[in-house]
Amino acid sequence: MSECSHNCDTCSQKCDSRDPKSFLERPHEMSTIRKVIGVVSGKGGVGKSLVTSMLAVALKRRGWNTAILDADVTGPSIPKVFGVKERAMASSMGMFPVKSKTGIDLMSVNLLLEDETTPVVWRGPVIAGTVKQFWTDVIWDDVDYMFVDMPPGTGDVPLTVFQSIPLDGILIITSPQELVSMIVAKAVNMAKTMNIPILGIVENYSFARCPDCGKEIKLFGDSHIEETAAQFGIDVLAKLPIDPELAKACDQGVIELFHGDYAEHLCDVIEEKAPVTKE
Numbered sequence: 001m002s003e004c005s006h007n008c009d010t011c012s013q014k015c016d017s018r019d020p021k022s023f024l025e026r027p028h029e030m031s032t033i034r035k036v037i038g039v040v041s042g043k044g045g046v047g048k049s050l051v052t053s054m055l056a057v058a059l060k061r062r063g064w065n066t067a068i069l070d071a072d073v074t075g076p077s078i079p080k081v082f083g084v085k086e087r088a089m090a091s092s093m094g095m096f097p098v099k100s101k102t103g104i105d106l107m108s109v110n111l112l113l114e115d116e117t118t119p120v121v122w123r124g125p126v127i128a129g130t131v132k133q134f135w136t137d138v139i140w141d142d143v144d145y146m147f148v149d150m151p152p153g154t155g156d157v158p159l160t161v162f163q164s165i166p167l168d169g170i171l172i173i174t175s176p177q178e179l180v181s182m183i184v185a186k187a188v189n190m191a192k193t194m195n196i197p198i199l200g201i202v203e204n205y206s207f208a209r210c211p212d213c214g215k216e217i218k219l220f221g222d223s224h225i226e227e228t229a230a231q232f233g234i235d236v237l238a239k240l241p242i243d244p245e246l247a248k249a250c251d252q253g254v255i256e257l258f259h260g261d262y263a264e265h266l267c268d269v270i271e272e273k274a275p276v277t278k279e
């Protein structure tokens with residue numbers, strides 16, 4: 001249209017801006033992926049990979065086939081958390097995820113690099129292209145729940161991931177010391193723009209528990225997560241403590257041996273809001 005006002009509310013023309021082409025990519029023709037949940041955060045280091053890993057482990061224990069697509073290409077921590085060292089294999093048909101000790105399918109850039117300490121110094125479009133390939137070129141066999149460990153923030157790469165992979169819902173991970181309201185607002189608006197349901201918010205590092213008396217200590221002061229969540233009409237699904245055992249399990253690559261129940265309510269919500277039906 002030559003006279004486009006860029007305001008669809010005041011225009012009745014049917015054009016590309018009103019009916020934008022879908023950027024969604026098709027998964028590999030041999031893949032079966034039933035539900036895809038994105039795990040997002042406003043910034044790095046808030047525990048996004050940890051929550052992603054705990055969810056995959058907890059739902060696997062409930063009998064679901066789970067997988068993790070590590071879309072955090074410049075800060076890939078999934079292989080380390082699972083203690084997986086082998087390289088991903090490929091054939092003329094496509095790439096294959098690496099299985100964790102309990103059978104969780106994993107794909108991450110660190111499973112492709114010769115040396116996991118090699119930094120990924122790639123431009124945004126190359127990073128986004130890699131994530132797309134993890135979706136289109138990897139053969140994900142019989143996955144009930146796939147978790148996408150999203151790149152932090154709401155920049156170019158997360159936007160491409162949001163657009164390319166058909167997410168059934170997202171979980172927003174925050175920490176009490178973040179500028180929570182603004183960060184949640186950005187994530188909520190991004191999800192709304194893409195029409196992706198928000199399953200809820202998880203606050204990590206909410207408190208530490210005194211090892212002697214069991215008292216909860218709020219290291220970062222009082223949390224305002226409930227007010228923020230109410231403001232956007234979304235639920236706070238969990239408040240996770242700083243747990244040295246959890247940190248140790250991640251550092252040692254044995255997250256599958258950790259037996260806390262932190263992810264249980266999150267699993268209930270995922271099973272309810274993104275139910276899997278097998279043929």
Ligand SMILES: Nc1ncnc2c1ncn2[C@@H]1O[C@H](COP(=O)(O)OP(=O)(O)OP(=O)(O)O)[C@@H](O)[C@H]1O
Pocket residue numbers: 041043044045046047048049050051072075076077151152204205240241242243244246247250251
């Ligand atoms: N609740 C917790 N208790 C103890 N340690 C935690 C907790 N949450 C996260 N950690 C530790 O903090 C570090 C950062 O967590 P994680 O890698 O999950 O963050 P992230 O948001 O995915 O970061 P990035 O986006 O930079 O990859 C990890 O070493 C992890 O083991």
